Amino acid sequence: MGRLLPLAAAVLAAVVLGMLAAHLAGPRPDEPALPRGGDFTLTAADGPVALERLRGRVVLLYFGYGSCPDVCPTSLALTTAALKALEPAELERVQVLFISVDPGRDTPETLKQYAGYFHPNIAGVTGSPETIATVAARYGASYRMTPVDSAAGYVVDHSSVTSVIAPDGRLVEQLPHGTTPPEIVAAIRRWLPR
Amino acid sequence: MHKPLLSMMIVTAALTAAPTLWAAGAADAIHAMEPSVRMAPPGQDQTGAYVTLHNSDKRDHALVKAASPAARATELHTVVDEGGMKKMRPVPKIDIAAGGQTRLQPGGPHIMLIGLTQPLREGASVPITLTFEDGSSKKISAPVRAITAPGAMSHGH
Numbered sequence: 001m002g003r004l005l006p007l008a009a010a011v012l013a014a015v016v017l018g019m020l021a022a023h024l025a026g027p028r029p030d031e032p033a034l035p036r037g038g039d040f041t042l043t044a045a046d047g048p049v050a051l052e053r054l055r056g057r058v059v060l061l062y063f064g065y066g067s068c069p070d071v072c073p074t075s076l077a078l079t080t081a082a083l084k085a086l087e088p089a090e091l092e093r094v095q096v097l098f099i100s101v102d103p104g105r106d107t108p109e110t111l112k113q114y115a116g117y118f119h120p121n122i123a124g125v126t127g128s129p130e131t132i133a134t135v136a137a138r139y140g141a142s143y144r145m146t147p148v149d150s151a152a153g154y155v156v157d158h159s160s161v162t163s164v165i166a167p168d169g170r171l172v173e174q175l176p177h178g179t180t181p182p183e184i185v186a187a188i189r190r191w192l193p194r
Numbered sequence: 195m196h197k198p199l200l201s202m203m204i205v206t207a208a209l210t211a212a213p214t215l216w217a218a219g220a221a222d223a224i225h226a227m228e229p230s231v232r233m234a235p236p237g238q239d240q241t242g243a244y245v246t247l248h249n250s251d252k253r254d255h256a257l258v259k260a261a262s263p264a265a266r267a268t269e270l271h272t273v274v275d276e277g278g279m280k281k282m283r284p285v286p287k288i289d290i291a292a293g294g295q296t297r298l299q300p301g302g303p304h305i306m307l308i309g310l311t312q313p314l315r316e317g318a319s320v321p322i323t324l325t326f327e328d329g330s331s332k333k334i335s336a337p338v339r340a341i342t343a344p345g346a347m348s349h350g351h
Contacts, residue, residue, distance in 0.1 A: 069240050070273055071280040073232065074300045077343040113237040118341070142279060150284045151267030151308040152240060157281040177280070178301075181343075 035140035037171025042099060042125035045112035049125050057093045058191045059165040063141040065102035065156045066114045075160055080118045082184035091121060094188055100126040101136060101143040102156050139163050166191040219330025223251035224290060229336035231320045234310060243305035243322055243336050248295040256287040259325035266309030273301050314338045
């Protein structure tokens with residue numbers, strides 16, 4: 001019995017530490033429940049991009065469109081500033097996917113130019129309207145093509161949220177529009193394996 | 195030769211000259227500060243132009259039109275947030291209150307350059323003519339700036 005006590009104490013300590021670690025690593029309690037996320041395959045100019053193949057990296061997802069002149073560039077500029085603040089070893093394990101919800105105007109080629117302008121770790125991807133709708137629904141992104149009285153023809157109303165996917169493929173955080181570069185860096189580092 | 199073009203030029207010239215004939219129009223009371231055009235990412239032919247408009251007059255004024263030879267169409271737009279959805283919409287005017295200022299900036303009211311006639315170069319200047327509610331107008335020259343996030347622009351100042 002006397003020998004078992006230290007063992008029991010050690011087990012208890014391990015359980016408490018484990019719970020503490022899970023608490024620290026998990027979503028903060030004030031955050032709303034996250035959409036379920038999940039794997040997908042979309043198309044980039046250089047070939048298909050499967051989330052499954054990006055295990056081991058922190059993946060940031062942003063749904064937008066190329067001819068979005070105001071909201072998307074702001075979001076991508078914030079993300080770019082965060083990427084530039086990372087150490088090279090960290091950057092190797094971070095991938096940003098800019099998912100175009102406007103396949104009528106954006107092709108994988110134009111998206112490659114568009115995303116690459118911001119940062120080499122940002123890839124522009126798209127897919128069929130059905131695939132995009134499925135992926136957007138899984139990640140809680142909403143968008144709607146809206147005709148407007150403008151030479152632009154139509155605009156795309158869309159949510160402006162950056163999803164953070166952990167190296168094991170789980171959707172773990174969603175960063176609201178306007179999240180600052182230091183906050184984006186902190187979110188990436190929370191999930192990068194040490 | 196091109197008769198419609200010629201008459202258009204005459205009309206344009208008349209419209210441009212007219213405000214200078216009127217005393218103390220809105221254009222005289224409104225000061226345009228820190229104009230800029232956001233670089234368009236490669237392959238994209240539309241972008242935003244931004245400026246802070248200060249109204250030194252005792253009366254309210256409004257920007258009702260913007261024009262630029264740099265784009266096929268130049269429009270006034272704003273972005274509204276409805277339930278987390280970002281919605282960009284054309285607007286007929288942008289108000290500038292008496293004694294106040296209105297910032298045209300990303301995520302808010304701005305000028306849209308749609309169908310750029312040629313790719314923008316960073317540092318180049320884009321001429322934009324602003325027309326106010328009384329028909330008076332003001333020409334500004336907006337330098338093309340790299341895409342930065344709002345707030346990040348003030349860095350280093």
